[in-house]
Amino acid sequence: MSDLEKDRTSPLWDEVHMPFYPGLKDHLDTEVCIVGGGIAGLSIAYKLSKRGHKVVLLEASRIGSGQSGRTTAHLSYQTEEQLDKMIKSHNKEDLKEFVLAHKEAIDEIEETIIQENISCDFKRLDGYLFLGPEDDDDLLKREVSLGRELGLNLSFVEAIPAFSHLGAAVLYPEQAQFHPVKYMAGLLRVMKELDVLVYENSRVKEFSIEDEQHKVVTEDGFTVKSRYLVVATDSPVNNRFYIHTKQSAYRSYVVGFEMKHKMSLPLMWDTADPYRYIRGSGNTFILGGEDHRTGQNPSEDPFDKLISWAREHFPVAGEVTWKWSGQVFEPVDGMAYIGKNPGPEKNVFIVTGQSGLGMTSATIASRIIPDLIEGKSNHLTNIFEPSRLALSDKAEYLKDNSINAFQYKDWITPADVKNVHDIPSDEGRLMRDGLLKTCVYHNESDEYETKSAVCPHLGAIVKWNDLEKSWDCPCHGSRFNSHGKVIEGPALSDLLGP
Ligand SMILES: Cc1cc2nc3c(=O)[nH]c(=O)nc-3n(C[C@H](O)[C@H](O)[C@H](O)COP(=O)(O)OP(=O)(O)OC[C@H]3O[C@@H](n4cnc5c(N)ncnc54)[C@H](O)[C@@H]3O)c2cc1C
Ligand code: FES
Incomplete structure (x- = not known):
């Protein structure tokens, strides 16, 4: 692109x-x-x-x-954290303004699409919040009751139409989706x-x-x-x-599956942590989730986890046709x-x-x-x-900032490898150069590109992201491509030469 x-x-x-x-x-x-x-x-x-x-x-x-x-372009007023948690950081009036602002934003997007004649597959649909394995119906009932106090027309349903095996859910009416x-x-x-x-x-x-x-x-x-x-x-x-200092960067993963038979999907999310999110687009079933903090690479492949979860819960999900990841910034409140x-x-x-x-x-x-x-x-x-x-x-x-401060420990941790020849082709590893850390990328021409591993934003040590072939900073989410060019801030400049 x-x-x-x-x-x-x-x-x-x-x-x-x-x-x-x-x-x-x-x-x-x-x-x-x-x-x-x-x-x-x-x-x-x-x-x-x-x-x-x-x-x-x-x-x-x-x-x-x-x-x-x-x-994944769900257009929703379903908050990232459940209302039950949000109310601990906000008074009711502010929380009401917040959810209504998102609800009105969906209406405004729809008006813009009509007024400007934008063809973007906009569709109104229902949204459902269903339970993760560790939660119970009470969580959903609290969401409904709090949502109603805030002026939202939420309801508790025993089952999601066509997906009754997922159990009870909160129905959020009048959500939408489009092609971003x-x-x-x-x-x-x-x-x-x-x-x-x-x-x-x-x-x-x-x-x-x-x-x-x-x-x-x-x-x-x-x-x-x-x-x-x-x-x-x-x-x-x-x-x-x-x-x-008031937000944290997370990686999130998305898998697209060809639907075995065409069906109309609502928007769906679960209450697990990290949560999963689902929608359809044409003949594609889209499932996202497995979020983790940027620069903290998971031990298991997030796509494999999403695929096996989809196979267990959504028989309509057929062949995998798309896989991608992205970054979200989570504000502290x-x-x-x-x-x-x-x-x-x-x-x-x-x-x-x-x-x-x-x-x-x-x-x-x-x-x-x-x-x-x-x-x-x-x-x-x-x-x-x-x-x-x-x-x-x-x-x-304080918790988020102590996690960020902890990332500076990487100045003194050992290198990933001692010898460049241990770096597989098209991959990167951290090495030591005396007291300094360098990041080394083994490029497709069989050369080794070396840069300083110090993030030019505030000096944390970047980590290799093998999926996107990038160097990601665990502190505030800056990212650099395999050659060290900045692709995402807050850093404004590239990784320096060694
Ligand atoms: C996997 C995933 C699923 C998501 N699902 C949803 C969802 O269902 N619903 C929802 O509402 N949101 C969702 N989000 C969040 C949403 O996509 C983002 O919050 C939103 O796209 C951010 O838009 P933006 O314009 O602020 O940033 P971006 O789209 O990232 O645009 C910022 C632009 O700034 C440019 N830029 C950066 N630095 C500079 C510079 N120095 N000079 C000039 N330009 C610069 C970048 O190149 C980029 O194009 C999701 C995000 C991800 C990753
Ligand atoms: S130190 Fe802030 S993004 Fe790297």
Whole structure:
């Protein structure tokens, strides 16, 4: 999909091709500069341009080549953590605003699709939360009762239609799904008519302020100056520290199976930890799950685990046709961070920590950020405020940060191998060079590429991800391809030479 070698696995959505856009080869001045061409950047650019603003959008690679092209695109207000857990970190009013914002976002996406005539396989359907092996009906009943108190029309059902063997479930009515790449392509078509300037292969590597304007510089040395800056890079690459202490990066895995007989699937999730998520698309049965923290490689193959679980529970799942993985950022209190970037600079906005609700969070961001730019009040601003830290999150916050701090132990742990000849072809291993650690990739030309293993973000030691052939940082989720080129922030630059 991109000139930059990113992940090796291909998602099902890659079957649809995005239009190509040029790289930035000029110095520009604009009103709003958006960095990041995923669903968040595009949704905000679409809304701002509809409201008459002048927008330039810069994408490091190809549009949609980030997590928006690797998602499963359930459009849902079913929260990542059960409401029962969420209520421990939030008061009822805030939690109500949060779930209703996601519910309204689905309605708004549907309206946009109709109004702009976007053909993206949008479909309204029911969603069901069923039990993982360690939970019981009480959990589901508590979810229903709390959901109703929040104004959601949830109900407890003894069985999911056509899947009664999964047992009781919570019915979430009026969910939806779509094809994320077709939706993004539709937004791009409208944005073109509204003169939004889009540039691909234009990675921003510097942020500064000059003459009271925000200035970004791309890898090729071209600049965009703007009054307002929106950083929609999933993990904000402008924010070096604060926001990354409040969220954790996880890898998630997806398998597509050809359906043995065509059937209409609802959206489904279970209450296991990590949970599994299910939907259909055409003749493909899609199952995701087996999440783990980035850089902590599991001992068993996550795809094998998903496949055997599907074989046990879903006889309709036939031959495996797709396998891919992606990254999600989990906020410490379960709610995304959308709004003003914490810090002294004015007019800088971020959207991050979207967990498994990034499709609807993008639309929420497209409501909040244009209002902030126009100085209008928006009742959602406080709920999604990036600088918030509720007291009740303290334990989780400290736990996550002590896990992050623990990652620095890798400076002193032994190397993976002592001799480069022990590194299989197309794989990477950590080695020692005196006190330093290096990462060595055995490339397909039978050469050994050596880089420093120190993450340029805040200095943790990266780990080899054999599935995507990348170097992943366990601390805040930065990722680098096998040659050490940065593919995901918060790091802004590549792994250094040794
Ligand atoms: C396997 C999986 C399943 C998921 N399932 C769901 C689901 O069912 N429903 C749901 O709502 N959400 C789901 N999510 C989450 C959702 O996909 C994401 O939250 C969402 O796509 C994030 O969108 P984004 O636009 O913020 O980021 P991205 O799509 O990652 O876009 C960010 C863009 O910024 C670019 N960029 C990065 N750095 C720079 C730079 N320095 N300069 C310029 N550009 C840069 C990147 O190249 C990228 O294209 C899932 C995620 C995964 C991985
Ligand atoms: S991502 Fe923060 S240290 Fe690597």
